[in-house]
Amino acid sequence: MILTQCAVCATDLGLTLGKKCGRCSTRYCGPECQKKHWEEGGHDKLCKLIKKSGGAEQYNANNKYAEAVTIAAEACAEDTKGQTCYICTQALHWKTKEGLVRGCSCRGTAGVAHVSCLVEQAKILVAEAEENNLGHDAFNARWRRWCSCSLCEQEYHGVVKCALGWACWKTYLGRPETDEVQGMAMSMLGNGLFFAHNYEDALSVYEAMLHMLRRLGAAEEHILIAQSSLASTYRALGRNEDALQMDRDIYSGRLRLNGEENGHTLLAANNYSTSLIGLKRFEEAKSLLRRTMPVARRVLGDNNDMTLKMRVIYAEALYEDEGVTLGDLREAVTTLEDVGRIARRVLGGAHPLAVGIEDALGNARAALSASETSPTSNNA
Incomplete structure (x- = not known):
């Protein structure tokens, strides 16, 4: 696959x-x-x-998982130095001898674990949910252990997310295509590869997933999710026209299927506006975001990562526009300062979103400073 x-x-x-x-x-x-x-x-x-x-697919997944665990442990070595796994309480895993990781929003001594321990925890919880025929919501709550920390409840990111993606895929890849868990595991792998910036590999996974869903006659909901992942990968690879066309269709589909206050619709709006900015269609992006940001803040709350991302994208649309005014630049800086404070408090300063906000704030401040000192600046 x-x-x-x-x-x-x-x-x-x-x-x-x-x-x-x-x-x-x-x-x-x-x-x-x-x-x-x-x-x-x-x-x-x-x-x-x-x-x-177990065959070529299983053999490949096993090897990729081992490589990803090594990469994750090395990347987290400084952050986890002198600490122990909160699950097994050991510094070195008793069986695999792997090091520790932390890729969530925990701080201090919290959230440090071995990837193998996180994997075993997730496998046990999902197996219990299946054995006891738990309902959809209960199953999904347990499935989230594959992608989010049980302590801070925030999603893992970067190379830790990638290692967990390979772990999930190697665990469930042998199931039939018609088994929903196999498709969920494929999605988990694609997301892990994407957030570790392995975009070409993520593209192969997402394309395979969309092809499979269409072949199986999957519901529109699942098709839209797969298309959204694929569009994000197009953007990451610089294929902005492909991304825009798909994002436009996804947003229209979400509005029709779920309505404007649904979280999936807000995500689609966020992605659509990102594609518009990638093609320098700033006015369209700002118009869309001005309609959807108040909805996101009302429905999801100011602390939600989707709300934060939407506000960051809006600020970027303001300061990157060639026709930007001083008022726009000041609004962009104020917006980024606000979301930056929230992101550091909720997610921690090392989280990719918090780091990205700081970078964007630096760019906005530089643009504002240059505009304020320019003799031809537009004071409107």
């Missing part, structure tokens, strides 16, 4: 082209590459091992 390239020449095979090794399901563009891999690429030695691991 995620492996969509020839193992030898990296030709894109999509989800159906090419051929597979009859034993381990490793994918190739044709018999020549398969033969070359066996004779020169070491597949003759790996084939049995890959099959024993």
Whole structure:
């Protein structure tokens, strides 16, 4: 499902082209590459091992997970130095010998854990929910342990989110396509790759997910979620026209399906405005945000990360516009100062959103300073 390239020449095979090794399901563009891999690429030695691991997809996921855990532990080493896992109370994991991570909004000694311990916690909670046939809301509350901290309730970010994404995918990838959990795990992997800035890999996952949902005749709700993830990846890769076209359709679909006060609709508005700004269509972005920001603040509250993101994007639309006035620049700085205070208090100063707000504030202040000292500044 995620492996969509020839193992030898990296030709894109999509989800159906090419051929597979009859034993381990490793994918190739044709018999020549398969033969070359066996004779020169070491597949003759790996084939049995890959099959024993559960096939090429499982083998790949296991290896990617191990790599991601190492990267996450190294990235968090300074922050977790001298601390212990809040789950197993050990500094070094007893079995995997991995280091500690913290990728949430906890501070001090809170929130430090091993990825393996977080994974085991999530697996147990989801298994209990399935065994006891818990309802949708109860199941989703337990599923959130795959992506959010049980202490601060904020989502993990960066390389920690990526490691958990690979863990989730390797846990559930063997389930049938019709099993909702398998699709949720695929989404978790795509999100993890995206927030670790592995955009090309995330794109492959999201495209595979959308293709699968359409093939299965999934509900419009699930199609819209998959399209939203794909559009965000287009933006990250600089494919702004592709992103805008998809975001426009998603926002229209959300308004029709959910109404303007739904969280998914507000997210769609946020993404749509981001695409507009990426194409320098600032007036359209500001018009959209002026309609949706009051709704977000009323429905979600000022502390919600979506509300904060929406206000940041609005400030960026103000100070990046070539026709910006002094009044616009002052409004942008005031807005970013306010959301910055909230983000640091709610999410912590190290959170990517808080860091991004500080960067945007620096840009807005620089633009304001330059405009105030310019003899041709527009004081309107």
